Amino acid sequence: MARRVRDSVNLLEENGLVVQEKLSDDQADALIEHVNNLGHSDDNIPEWEIRVNIMPDHFLQIWRQCETLSRKATVEFIGDPGFGIIRILIPKCDDISDSSLMTEVVSLREFVGGRNGTLMIERCPSSVKEHIDVWGGTNPELSVMERIKNQFDPNGTLNPCRFMGHI
The missing domain is CATH 3.30.70.920 (Lrp/AsnC effector binding domain/regulation of amino acid metabolism (RAM) domain)
Structure with missing residues (x-):
């Protein structure tokens, strides 16, 4: 997230805009989390x-x-x-x-x-x-995932039905 904020600031500065305040990485992360959680x-x-x-x-x-x-x-x-x-x-x-x-x-x-x-x-x-x-889970990829799960867990004891498509 911090990288996206830095990239945005750099883009603004490259286009002649003056950035009055730069946030620290922690401040940027907190701001983005607040926005993503819609408050x-x-x-x-x-x-x-x-x-x-x-x-x-x-x-x-x-x-x-x-x-x-x-x-x-x-x-x-x-x-x-x-x-x-x-x-x-x-x-x-x-x-x-x-x-x-x-x-x-x-x-x-x-x-x-x-x-x-x-x-x-x-x-x-x-x-x-x-x-x-x-x-x-209705994607065709589910059959591949199910085969992989069956190879690692043939008895179905590890977290049954906890993955997409009830795998």
């Missing part, structure tokens, strides 16, 4: 946290889908179009049920998957985890 702290953790990875040329399409979702529920999202990453945070709210929200997230996952992206649910209510694959 949430340990005592204010969102109920849902979702990470979308997409090719940068599809970023705007996915961003617009996030905007559509934000009209149905309280949703905060931040993205990095250069890296093709969108983080979606959804606080606990009463304006939409978990099942309705789960339906919306599955729909978004299908939209993302149709553009060769992935959507992983990093945090959600336990009741939702019983009905949805948080990893979103």
Whole structure:
């Protein structure tokens, strides 16, 4: 993260802008973490946290889908179009049920998957985890991962179903 901040400062200076204050590496890391968490702290953790990875040329399409979702529920999202990453945070709210929200997230996952992206649910209510694959593992790579897991753990004793695709 600190490297990205330094690169940004260098780019600004190379283009004639005067940088009034430079942050230390620790300050830069703290700032970026605060921005990435959209101001949430340990005592204010969102109920849902979702990470979308997409090719940068599809970023705007996915961003617009996030905007559509934000009209149905309280949703905060931040993205990095250069890296093709969108983080979606959804606080606990009463304006939409978990099942309705789960339906919306599955729909978004299908939209993302149709553009060769992935959507992983990093945090959600336990009741939702019983009905949805948080990893979103429907990729053809899963068969390769499953064969590797079977070679190292033929009896399936090491963390069963704890990896994407319930491997």
